[in-house]
Amino acid sequence: MNSNLYSLPVPEAVAFDRYCGGNLGGSNETCVDFAAIPGADSSFAIRDSKPEGTGRELRFTAAELDTFATGWLKRRGLAV
Numbered sequence: 560m561n562s563n564l565y566s567l568p569v570p571e572a573v574a575f576d577r578y579c580g581g582n583l584g585g586s587n588e589t590c591v592d593f594a595a596i597p598g599a600d601s602s603f604a605i606r607d608s609k610p611e612g613t614g615r616e617l618r619f620t621a622a623e624l625d626t627f628a629t630g631w632l633k634r635r636g637l638a639v
Contacts, residue, residue, distance in 0.1 A: 564596060564599060564602050564618035564619070564620070565618055567596050567597065567598050567599055567602075567618075568596075568597055568598065569604065569616065570594035570595065570596060570597060570604055574594040574595065574597075575592040575593060575594040575604075575606070576592070576593050576594065577590045577591070577592050577593075577608065578590060578591050578592075578593065579591075579608075589608070590607075590608035591605060591606070591607065591608070592605070592606045592607075592608055592616075593605050596618060601620060601621035601622075602618065602619065602620050602621065603618070603619055603620075603621070603624060604616040604617070604618050605617050605618075605619065
């Protein structure tokens with residue numbers, strides 16, 4: 560696995576899945592985009608759908624995201 564996920568190419572726009580909720584600022588203003596990073600095993604890019612967030616994706620390994628998701632669900636009192 561590449562230790563510097565930011566040195567890898569940005570996933571193509573069509574590779575991103577969009578998760579939306581709230582729609583407080585319009586249908587595309589309250590979304591999180593998520594895609595696998597090409598050339599990396601179990602690594603992902605996450606970005607904000609707002610225009611101000613363009614080109615500012617965050618990159619994580621699957622283990623990092625699993626830890627975050629587990630903690631987020633627990634903190635929010637949510638269950639899957």
